[in-house]
Amino acid sequence: MNKKNIFLSILLVMVLFFQIFAPHLAILLNNANFNLQAARNQKIEKKAVQWTYIGYFCADNNLDEYGIDDINEMEKGMIDTADVEVIALIDRYYSGAKTYRIRHDSLSSINSPVQTTGLPNEPNMGDGQTLEDFLIWVFNHPDYSADKYILDLWDHGAGWPGICYDDSSGQDGLTLQEVQDAISDALIATGEDKIDIISMDACLMGMLEVSYYLHDLCDIFVASEEVIYAPGYPYEDIIGHMCSNPSDDAYQMASATVDYYENEYSSYEGCTLSAVSLNSTSYSDLTTTFEKFASSMYDYLLGQLNEIESARLQSQEFYYPYYIDLYDLCDYLSTSGLSYISPNASAMMNAINDAVIKYCATGSSRAKGISIYFPKEDTDYRSSYSSQKLALETDWDEFLGYYYSAPSVSVDISSYSTNGTVLNASTVELTVTLKNTGTIDAEDVNGSLHSNDVNVTVSPSDKFHNYGSISPDDEESGIFIFNVSSDLENDTMITLYFNLSAKFTGIANNVRKNISLFFIIGRDALLGGSSFDSAVSVSFGSFLGLLPGPATDNSGWYKFNITSLTTITSVLFNLTSPVTAGDFDLYIYSPDEVLITVANSADFPDLTSFTPDQTGSYRIKVHPFSGEGIFFLKIEQNLDCEDGNSMGTAFEIIPGVDTTFSGDLPNTDHSNGYEFYRIVLKAGEGITIKVSGDSGTDFDVYLVDVQFNVLDYSDSVYYPERINFKAEDSSVYYIILLSYSGSGDYSMDITVGAGFDNNMLMNIVLIVVIVVIVLIGLIIYFKFFT
Numbered sequence: 001m002n003k004k005n006i007f008l009s010i011l012l013v014m015v016l017f018f019q020i021f022a023p024h025l026a027i028l029l030n031n032a033n034f035n036l037q038a039a040r041n042q043k044i045e046k047k048a049v050q051w052t053y054i055g056y057f058c059a060d061n062n063l064d065e066y067g068i069d070d071i072n073e074m075e076k077g078m079i080d081t082a083d084v085e086v087i088a089l090i091d092r093y094y095s096g097a098k099t100y101r102i103r104h105d106s107l108s109s110i111n112s113p114v115q116t117t118g119l120p121n122e123p124n125m126g127d128g129q130t131l132e133d134f135l136i137w138v139f140n141h142p143d144y145s146a147d148k149y150i151l152d153l154w155d156h157g158a159g160w161p162g163i164c165y166d167d168s169s170g171q172d173g174l175t176l177q178e179v180q181d182a183i184s185d186a187l188i189a190t191g192e193d194k195i196d197i198i199s200m201d202a203c204l205m206g207m208l209e210v211s212y213y214l215h216d217l218c219d220i221f222v223a224s225e226e227v228i229y230a231p232g233y234p235y236e237d238i239i240g241h242m243c244s245n246p247s248d249d250a251y252q253m254a255s256a257t258v259d260y261y262e263n264e265y266s267s268y269e270g271c272t273l274s275a276v277s278l279n280s281t282s283y284s285d286l287t288t289t290f291e292k293f294a295s296s297m298y299d300y301l302l303g304q305l306n307e308i309e310s311a312r313l314q315s316q317e318f319y320y321p322y323y324i325d326l327y328d329l330c331d332y333l334s335t336s337g338l339s340y341i342s343p344n345a346s347a348m349m350n351a352i353n354d355a356v357i358k359y360c361a362t363g364s365s366r367a368k369g370i371s372i373y374f375p376k377e378d379t380d381y382r383s384s385y386s387s388q389k390l391a392l393e394t395d396w397d398e399f400l401g402y403y404y405s406a407p408s409v410s411v412d413i414s415s416y417s418t419n420g421t422v423l424n425a426s427t428v429e430l431t432v433t434l435k436n437t438g439t440i441d442a443e444d445v446n447g448s449l450h451s452n453d454v455n456v457t458v459s460p461s462d463k464f465h466n467y468g469s470i471s472p473d474d475e476e477s478g479i480f481i482f483n484v485s486s487d488l489e490n491d492t493m494i495t496l497y498f499n500l501s502a503k504f505t506g507i508a509n510n511v512r513k514n515i516s517l518f519f520i521i522g523r524d525a526l527l528g529g530s531s532f533d534s535a536v537s538v539s540f541g542s543f544l545g546l547l548p549g550p551a552t553d554n555s556g557w558y559k560f561n562i563t564s565l566t567t568i569t570s571v572l573f574n575l576t577s578p579v580t581a582g583d584f585d586l587y588i589y590s591p592d593e594v595l596i597t598v599a600n601s602a603d604f605p606d607l608t609s610f611t612p613d614q615t616g617s618y619r620i621k622v623h624p625f626s627g628e629g630i631f632f633l634k635i636e637q638n639l640d641c642e643d644g645n646s647m648g649t650a651f652e653i654i655p656g657v658d659t660t661f662s663g664d665l666p667n668t669d670h671s672n673g674y675e676f677y678r679i680v681l682k683a684g685e686g687i688t689i690k691v692s693g694d695s696g697t698d699f700d701v702y703l704v705d706v707q708f709n710v711l712d713y714s715d716s717v718y719y720p721e722r723i724n725f726k727a728e729d730s731s732v733y734y735i736i737l738l739s740y741s742g743s744g745d746y747s748m749d750i751t752v753g754a755g756f757d758n759n760m761l762m763n764i765v766l767i768v769v770i771v772v773i774v775l776i777g778l779i780i781y782f783k784f785f786t
Contacts, residue, residue, distance in 0.1 A: 002142065002595040002642065004026070006396050007759055009249050010476050012618070017473050018441075020254075023609070027515055028164045030328045032287060036361040036567070041562075041571040042113055042245070042409075046145050047145045047146055048085070048142060048144065048145050048146065049084055049085050049143075049144070049145075049146045049147075049246075050084065050146060050147050050148060050247065051083065051085070051146055051147070051246055051253075051273070052084075052086075052087065052138065052144045052146035052147050052148075052150075052151065052302070053082045053084070053085070053086040053087070053143070053149075053240050053242060054087055054132065054134075054135070054138050054149060054150065054151045054152065054625045055071075055074070055086070055087065055088035055154060055422040056086060056089055056092035056125070056131060056151065056152065056154060056164070057070070057071070057089060057090065057091065057154045057155070058091055058125035058126070058153075058155035058156075058163075058164035059090055059091060059092050059093065059153065059154075059166065060091045060092060060093055060094065060125060060166045060167050060168050060169070061093060061155070061156065061165060061166070061167040061171075062093070062677065063155065063156065063230060064092050064095075065673055066093050066230045066231060066232060067090050067092065067093075067154065067417060067475060068090075068110065069231065070107075070154070070201075070232055070233070070235050071088050071090060071100060071102070071110055071235075071510070072087060072105075072107075072108065072110060073234070073235035073236040073239075074086055074102045074236070074239050075102055075104060075105040075106075075111070075112055075237065076104070076105070076106055076236045076238065076240075077104065077236035077239035077240035077243070078103060078104040078105075078239055078240075078243060078296055079103050079104060079240065079243035079244065080104060080345040081243050081246065081616065083243075083453065083609050084239075084242050084243045084246050085101070085102075085143065085144050085146065085244035086101075086102035086104060086239055086690075087101060087102070087138055087144055088100045088112075089117070089119070089124055090781055091122070091125045091126075091166065091745075092740065093167065093168075093738070094167070094168050094456065094700070094702050094710060094713060094715075094736075094738070095101050095700055095715055095738065095740045096121045096122050096273070096715055096740075097113065097119065097120075097121065097123050097125075098114050098120065099115040099116075099117045099119070099134075099569070100112040100113070100114060100115065100307075101113050101115050101143075102239070102561060105215070108742060109145045109742065110741070111222070112437075114682045117133075117134065117137045117191070118137065118552045119133060119134060119444045121740075122168060123447065124166050124173055125155070125166040125174075126162075126164050126165055126166040126169055126171070126172030126173040127166075127169070127172060127178075128174060128175075128178030128179065128181055128182040129182070130665070131164075131174065131178075131179070131183070131274060132181075132182040132183075132185050132186045132189075132397055134146045135151070135182070135183065135186035135187075135190075136189050136190055137184050139186065139187075139190035140190055140714075142265040145169070145618070146254075148196040148197075148249075148250060149192075149195045149196050149197075150195070150196065150197040150198075150199060150253070151183070151195050151197070151198050151202045151218075151235075152199045152200070152201055153174075153179070153198070153201070153202060154200075154201045154202065154541075155202050156202060156203060156422065157199075157200060157202030157203040157204050157205040157228075158173075158203070158204060158320075158383065159173070159204040159205060159207050159209070159210070159320060159323055159371075159373070160176060160207055160209040160325070160373060160388055160390075161173075161382075161384070162175045162176060162178075162179075163179070163200060163202050163205060164202075166370070167708075167712060174208070174424065175211065176210060176213040176388070176389070177389075179213065179214075180213040180214065180217065181196075182415075183195065183217045183218075184216075184217060186529050186757065189218070192718075194217060194218055194219060194220065194279065195217060195218045195219075195252050196219050196220065196250040196768050197218060197219065197220045197250050197253060198214055198217065198218040198220075198221055198252075198672075198782060199220075199222040199223070199254075199257065199441075200222070200224075200234075201220075201222075201227050201228060201232045201233045201540070202222040202223075202224075202228060203227040203319065204224070204225070204226070204227060204318060204319065204320060204323060204371075205223040205224065206223035206224050206225040206226075206273075206274055206276075206369065206371055207223075207225070207323065207368060207370070207371045207373070207390075207391060208290065208326060208370050208371070208372050209372070209373060209388050209389070209390045209448055211278060211283075211370070211392075212278055212287070212388075212389050212417075213389055214278060215278040215279070215283055215287075216509060217276070218279070219250045219278060219279040219280075220250050220251065220254045220275055220276065220277055220278060220279075220357065221275070221276045221278050222254050222257055222258070222273065222274070222275045222276075223273070223274065223645065224271075224272045224273050224274070224276070224368070225272045225318055225325060225367045226270055226272040226317070226318045226319060226365070226367065227319040227373040228271075229265065229268070229271070233257070233260075233261060233264075234260045234263075234264040234347075235260065236262040237263075237264070238256070238260055239258055241253075241256050241260070249359060249503040250471050251277075251455070252357070254275035254357060255275060255357060257273070258273050258274065258275050258277065258358045258359065258360055259358075259360075261273040262360035262362065265362055266338050266362055266743075267361035267362075268362055268363070269362065269364065269365075270361070270362060270363050270364070270365045271360070271361075271362045271365075272359070272360065272362075272365060272367045272369075273339070273359065273360050273364075273422075274356055274357075274358065274359035274360075274367075274368075274369035274370065275297045275356070275357040275359070276355055276356055276357065276359050276369060276370065277356075278356055279735050280355075282351070282355045283351055283355050285326070285354065285355075286332040286351040286352065286354070286355040286442070288358075288758055289344070289347050289348050289350075290348060290351070291393075291394045291395070292344050292347070293330070293341075293347070293348045294394045294395040294396040294398075294399055295343040295394075295395045295397075295481055296340050296344045297341060297395075297399045298338035298398050298399040298402055300338070300340045300394045301341070301399065301402050301403060301406070304336075304338050304341060304504035305403075305406050306338040307337075308333070308342075308403070309330070310336075310460065311329055311333045311336060312324070312329065312374060312376065313333060313334035313376070314332055315328045315329040315367040316328040316365065316367055317417075318367075318371060318526075318600075321375075321376070321380075322373060322374065322375035322376065322380045322381075323371045323372070323373060324371060324372060324374050325366060325367045325368055325372075325375075326348070326352060326370045326372040327348075327349055327352045327367075327368035327369070327370065328349040328366045328368065329345075329365070329374065330345035330346070330349045331345075331349060331350075333345035334346040334349060334557060335502070335521055337567065338348065339554040350367060351363060352369060352370055352587070353368075355369075355370075355659075355677065356368065356369035356370065357552050358491070359619045360555070361754070364377045365763070369509065373385060373400075374400070374768055375400075377404075378405075378423075378534070379403030379518045381400060381404060382483070383632075385400075386654070390466055396488055402728035403638075407438070407439050407440045407504075409438045409440065409504040410436070410437045410438040410511065411434055411435070411436050411437065411438070411442050411445055411470065411502045411503075411511060411513075412434065412435055412437050412455070412513075413432060413433065413434060413435075413498065413500075413515055414432065414434065414435035414475055415433045416430060416432045416433065416498075416517055417430075417431050418430050418519070420429075421522065421523065421552070422484060422494070422519045422520070422521055422522075423484065423521065423635070424484050424485065424486050424488045424489070424490070424521060425484065425485065425486035425488070425742050426483070426484050427481060427482075427483050427484075428481070428482050428484060428529060428552070429479060429480075429481055430448060430449070430477055430479070430480045430481070430482060430496075430517075431477055431478070431479055431480075432465075432477065432480060432498060433475050433476070433477040433478075434467055434470065434475065434476055434477075434478070434500065435470070435473070435474070435475045435744075436470040436471060436473065436474055436475075436505065437472075437473075438472060439472055440473070441470070441471055441504065441505050442469065442470045442502040442503070442504055442511075443468060443469050443502070443503045443505065443777070444466070444468075444469070444501075444502065444503045445466070445467035445468065445476070445501070445502040445505065446465070446500070446501050446502070447464070447465050447467060447478055447480075447498060447499065447500050448461050448463055448464045448465075448468065448498070448499045449464075449496055449497070449498055449499075450463060450496070450499070451481040451482065451494075451495075451496050451497070452497070453492075453494055453495070453519055454486035455469075455484065455487050456482060456483070456485070456488075456494050456496065456656065457482065457485075458481070458482045458483075458484045458711070459481040459482065459483065459631040462479070462480050462481035463480060464665065465478030465479070465480065465704065466576045470502075471497050471754060482496065484521065484533050487542075489521065490521050490522030490713065491520060491521065491522060491523065491542050492520070492521045493518060493519070493520055493632065494518070494519050494520075494521065495517070495519075495578065495579065496516075496517045496519070497514060497515070497516060497517070497581065498514070498517055499512070499513070499514055500512065500515065500516075501513075506771050509671045511680060516578070516629045517688045518578055518629070518757075519634070520544040520745075522542065523542075523544050524544070525544040525545060525546045525547050525630060526543055526546070526556075526558070527545070527546050527549060527550060527556060528545055528549040528550065528551075528555070528556020528557050528558055529549075529551075529557040529623065530548065530549070530550040530551045530552075530557065530558065531551060532557060532589065532593060532619055533558065535557035535559035535619050535620075536557065536558050536559070536560055537558070537559050538558045538560050538620075538633075538635070539560060539635075540560065540636065540637055540784050541635065541637050542632065542633065543558075543632075544630060544631075544632055544636075545558075545622060545631050545633060545635055546629070546630055546631075546632065547582075547584060547622065547624040547627075547628050547629065547630075547631060547633075547657050547720050548624055549622065549624075549629050551621075553623065554623070554624050554628075554680065555621050555622060555624070556621075556622050556756060557619060557620070557621055557623075558598065558617055558619070558622070558633075559617045559618065559619050559620070560617070560620070560635060561615075561617050561618075562612050562614075562616065562618060563614050563615055564705075565612060565613070565614075565615060567637075568612060568637050569611065569612075569638055570610065570612075570637075570638055570639060571609060571610055571612060571635065571636070571637060571639075572607070572608075572609040572634075572635070572636045572637075572640055572641055573586055573588065573599065573606075573607065573608050573609065573620070573634070573635055574605050574607055574633070574634040574635065574636070574641075574773050575599060575604065575605060575606040575607075575631060575632070575633050576604045576605045576606075576631065576632045576633075577604055577629060577630065577632065578629070578630065579627050579630070579631075581626070581627050582624065582626060582627025582628065582629055583602055583624075583625040583626045583627060584604075584606065584622055584624055584625065584627070584631050585599060585606060585622075585623045586598060586599040586600075586606050586608060586620065586621070586622060586633075586648070587620070587621040587623065587706075588601055588608065588610060588618065588619070588620055588621075588624075589618065589619040589620075590613075590614065590616075590618060591614060591615075591616030591617050591618060592614075593619075594611055594680060594682075594730045594731060594732075595706065595731045596646070596680050596732050597610045597650075597652075597732055598647055598648065598706050598732065599646075599647070599648030600625070600706075601646055601648055605613070607641040607648050608641065608647075608648035608649065609639065609640035609641050609642065609649075609651055609652075610652060611652055611654060613654075614711055617714075620633070625629040634724065640652075644674075644676050644677070645674075645675060645676065646664070646676060646677045647678070647706070647734055649676070650676035650677055650678035650734060651675075651676065651677045652677075652678050652679075653677055653678065653679040653735075653750055655679065655680075655681075655685075656753040659749060659751070660747065660748070660749055661677070661748045661749055661750070662695075662745065662746065662747045662748070662752070663675055663698055663737075663746055664743070664745050664746065665697070665743060665744070665745060665746055666739050666743050667695070672740045673738055673739040674736055674737065675737040675738075675746075676735070676736055677734065677735040677736075677737075677748075678731070678732055678733075678734055678735075679733055679734075679735065679750070679752075680730075680731070680732050680733075681727035681730070681731070681733055681752070682727065682729065682730045683727060683728060683729050683730045684726065684728075685726070685727050685752060686724070686725065686752070686753055687703075687723075687724075687725050687727070687733075687750065687751070687752050687754070688715075688722070688723070688724050688725075688749075688750070688751040688752075689701055689703070689721075689722065689723040689725075689747045689748065689749075689750060690720040690721070690722050690748065691718040691719070691720055691721040691722075691733060691737060691746060691747070691748045692721075692746065692747050693719060693742075693743075693744055693746045693747075694742075694744030694745050694746075694747065696742050696744065696754075697741070697742035697743065697744045697746075698716055698739070698740040698741045698742055698748050699719075699721065699737060699738065699739055699740070699742075700713065700714065700719060700721060700737075700738055700740050701713065701714050701721045701723060701735065701736070701737055701738075701748075702734070702735070702736040702738070703723055703725055703733060703734070703735055703736075704732070704736060705731070705733060706732060711725060712724075712725045715740065733775075735748075
């Protein structure tokens with residue numbers, strides 16, 4: 001038999017083999033998979049260690065750097081011992097996820113070994129299935145099975161709405177029901193009984209509503225009623241304590257966690273942490289007592305509305321002011337002499353004392369360990385609360401609904417205006433109009449004006465005005481006089497304070513409000529236009545504006561002209577506002593309606609700059625992301641604010657001019673490990689981005705739009721990182737460089753040209769691969785078989 005026939009015979013045998021045995025192989029593989037799954041679900045009876053600390057770090061958001069810091073703290077606190085394991089799954093900001101088996105290390109980088117869990121490289125940490133799969137993997141791992149477990153959910157927290165919000169998964173977050181289901185299913189799947197401690201290193205999770213979902217799943221719940229500062233728990237101390245005291249029971253470990261937290265933040269105002277017993281008669285008594293308390297609040301609301309409202313207004317609030325300390329509320333109610341509610345409030349205080357193992361509250365905080373949802377106003381109430389387990393199983397939600405349907409009492413400023421532009425060295429007549437926005441008559445309504453500025457004085461005879469009675473939906477106006485010193489220069493912002501008080505029919509307590517009024521010396525506020533075409537003209541310099549604007553999204557549109565590209569080489573925008581609860585953003589458009597830069601920082605000032613490439617009328621859109629009020633916008637020529645630290649201050653890339661860039665990560669000027677670049681692409685235009693870094697670094701590159709949606713990314717472990725992207729719309733795009741690990745210098749090459757189709761490129765590559773394989777086959781055939 002010649003070589004050619006041998007080759008054909010072997011090929012024929014292989015084909016017949018797969019035809020005959022493929023079904024049997026499939027059965028074997030399925031059986032193997034079944035056996036693997038069965039083994040995965042078997043409970044491991046012999047426990048490997050006394051404690052396993054399970055960290056579920058959802059750092060795929062603006063807490064990324066703090067997640068790395070906390071895992072480094074774990075490494076520093078870890079002591080080599082056969083009694084403790086610490087397992088940390090961390091999903092980073094658009095950088096994928098890794099699971100570490102924590103080992104002692106004092107370096108600034110993470111050096112613990114990475115574990116293989118079977119989870120995807122970019123998991124959705126806001127999906128309950130991810131949490132369930134991770135827990136099953138830990139519980140069934142022969143090295144991590146433990147007598148006692150701590151589960152630590154780490155991320156942003158929102159209280160009863162949920163925890164662990166994953167930015168790269170559309171900001172999906174774990175609801176409390178998802179948390180309950182994931183833990184319960186994992187326990188059932190592995191035969192584990194309970195988790196000893198469930199801890200939440202996240203803001204605002206120390207609520208009765210949260211523990212209500214967990215009391216069948218763990219012995220102790222550790223969380224904070226208030227926000228937790230970004231550095232989070234002192235993990236070096238906590239892990240060090242666990243390693244040094246592995247025989248501690250859950251109560252001792254939870255108490256130690258609270259102690260270390262209090263010591264870490266003792267100099268801070270209002271930090272809280274509490275350990276609440278869930279697996280005891282004390283928690284059962286707590287929930288039973290709360291049911292009676294909620295029912296009494298609902299049943300006897302109408303006759304005791306004033307006292308309940310007064311207690312609510314005085315209760316300890318937290319960062320979200322619609323969360324209050326439950327003990328503090330009951331403390332006020334218990335001394336109000338309410339024949340039915342006060343005894344239940346006193347019983348509630350005793351039940352909280354019994355259930356809370358340990359708590360800390362620094363500074364002037366009156367927190368005692370458990371918070372509750374109780375917004376002051378019905379406008380702050382979220383209808384989705386009614387589906388919460390606590391709301392469904394008690395009368396608390398019914399009480400809240402009844403409370404908000406009670407008569408509304410409110411008077412507000414509907415408008416204020418002066419008799420002209422406020423100038424220095426002038427006497428100003430101010431008209432303040434009040435409106436009764438409640439449902440019953442307001443009586444004896446009074447307003448007074450004062451200033452804390454020595455350069456602004458209120459006329460003593462005109463600082464007070466009695467508005468009399470105001471019926472619902474009616475308005476009344478009053479006039480006040482103030483004087484402005486000649487020492488104040490134009491563009492100086494001044495603040496006056498308006499104090500309002502009113503009585504209401506049948507309501508014992510007065511309504512009192514303090515409202516700030518703002519003015520700019522020498523300038524009137526501009527409201528802005530409602531669209532690109534109706535933008536209001538402004539010029540270089542400063543102007544005062546007001547939000548909400550007339551646009552459908554409450555924005556205000558402005559425009560300014562650039563007549564020469566030689567005299568104006570760059571334009572800088574600086575947006576500020578005295579509205580402390582506001583977040584206003586800037587969007588800058590070219591004359592041909594292309595978005596060219598944004599400034600969307602969460603804090604003022606919002607800064608951005610750009611290099612004009614054409615003359616004409618540019619547009620400014622000022623958008624209220626949150627809040628309303630006045631803003632101050634300064635527009636300056638031939639200045640920029642580029643530092644690469646944010647979208648607004650991103651380094652500008654000018655296509656056709658800039659091609660190569662370099663820098664260092666983490667950046668020496670800002671420690672967040674990111675570097676932002678900005679480029680404007682036309683529809684159909686393509687961009688190629690190539691990034692390389694120093695040896696020992698792992699730098700990644702992302703391309704995002706103005707809403708921070710990821711359009712493309714490259715996170716390979718090898719350089720160069722490469723992105724090929726075709727723009728569908730003419731707009732500004734942002735390149736984000738970040739350090740997944742290591743620090744050092746980077747270089748980035750940018751090529752902009754005619755757009756290309758990624759699918760077409762892949763097809764070309766596939767065709768080339770097929771052709772190469774065929775050619776190799778032909779070469780082998782003619783060389784050896786002919």
